[in-house]
Amino acid sequence: MRTSTAKRNNTQVRSAVLCHYEAVAQSQGLNPLSLLRKVGLSRRILATPSQLIPVDSAVALLETSAEASGCSTFGLLMAEARTLSDFGPISLLLTHQPSARNAINTIIQYRHLMNEALGMMIEDAGKMALVREEIMTDQPGDARQSIEMAAGVLMLVFRSILGSHWRPQSVHFTHQAAGNLQAYRRMFGCPIHFDSDFNGVKCLTADLDKPNATADTTMAAYARTFIDAIPEAGRKSIVRDVRKSVYLLLPMGRASVEQIASGLGMNVRTLQRRLDDSEANFSSIVNDVRRELAQRYIVHTDYSLGRVAEQLGYSNLSSFSRWFQAQFECAPSQMRSLRRPA
Known part of the structure; x- marks a missing residue:
């Protein structure tokens, strides 16, 4: 089996992502x-x-705990246990943002203080907006509990700005439904779509931009000054930033080097130079992410093979199948039958 070629640092997160785990x-x-x-x-x-x-x-801890307890919504229980104060100093900055959109962009900016493995972006679509989330792991495997926990925590952020009764238009997960949906209804209060094209929520653009009546610009400025003085957790990694962008944009058909560079606030030449400095290259990173998502989609979703191909940027199934065979030395259908849980 072909191995990964892009050099990258192992992704680390603060243990705060597991707060309330013991309880x-x-x-x-x-x-x-x-x-x-x-x-x-x-x-x-x-x-x-x-x-x-x-x-x-x-x-792995969340997945193992869900399996051992027989609770398929363990990640949602973790999210329900969270309060905004669990975010630490950034909680003050979030609550005083002028809108939910600003709060989400603040999370993206200060992700090193919350969850370095979380990729997030806002996609505007007329009167609706999608807030996409992905958990970026170093090894392929099931991450449904972490993804669902991230979606639940996103609700906490939205409701801190828009009120405790706010509900999105819908919530989406790429993985399959499992067990009773009561916990999802309790957490989100809206339609839930499994085997969707993305992980995240769909909401009204007007909700994203609704002014936060309790925002205090002075408090926000104070909190930002304090947070900016906190050392970042480890050296920034351009490889990790590119991987995160590819995770989010590849299923949208927008993972070109030009679009990734633009999203990271630099031109293509600068991006390529920084990747060279890290002994990495763009095409290898895209291929690694494609491998990881391919395994996730094949094993942990009910996507048809044609849909998997489309999500990974292939216009036809035969091209995808040839790539898959070269990468894994087996056909997609073989991997699905061999690895999918009974």
């Missing part, structure tokens, strides 16, 4: 300490919110 696990009859050890974590690590941990450990 939620215990509420489901689990032994949290045993499960933490299973993925190489500990209670001491979670007690330090700024402690960096591998994103794959955090994702």
Whole structure:
């Protein structure tokens, strides 16, 4: 089987992404300490919110906990346990943003203080807007619990600006439905679409831009000054930033080097030079992300193979199948039958 070629740093996130894990696990009859050890974590690590941990450990912990408890909505329970204050100093800045759009853009700007593995973007479409989310892992695998937790936390941000009764038009997940939908209705209060083309929410553009009546520009400026003085968690990685952009834009057919460079606020030549400095190249990064998404779509969604091909940027199934065979030394249908859980 062909291996990844793009050089990248292992993605790390702050242990704060797992806040309230112990209480939620215990509420489901689990032994949290045993499960933490299973993925190489500990209670001491979670007690330090700024402690960096591998994103794959955090994702595996939520998936393992869901399986061990039989609770297919474990990630939503984690989101329900969160409060805005769990975000740390950035919570003050978020609550005083002039609109939900500004709050989301603030999350994107300061993602290193919240969740470095979270990719997020706003896509305007007339009177509607999509807020897309992706969890960027280092190893392919099921991340449904982390994705659903991220969607639940996004509701917390929206409702801090628009009020506790706010509801999106719809919520979307690329993975399959599992179990009772009651927890989804309780969390989101709107139609839920599984096997969708994206992870995230659809809302009214007017809601995104509705003025926040409680925003205080003076408090926001104070909070930003304080946050800007906090050292970033590790050195910024252009490879990670490009990977995150490709995760979001590839299913939209917009993962060209020109569009990625523009989204990162630089020209193509600058982007290529910075990737060269990191011993990486754009085409290898795109291929790595395509491999990871291919495995996620094949194993963890009910997408037809034609739809998988389209999501990965192929105009026809035969081209996708040839690429897939070269990458994994098997046909897409073989991987689906061999790896999909019984």
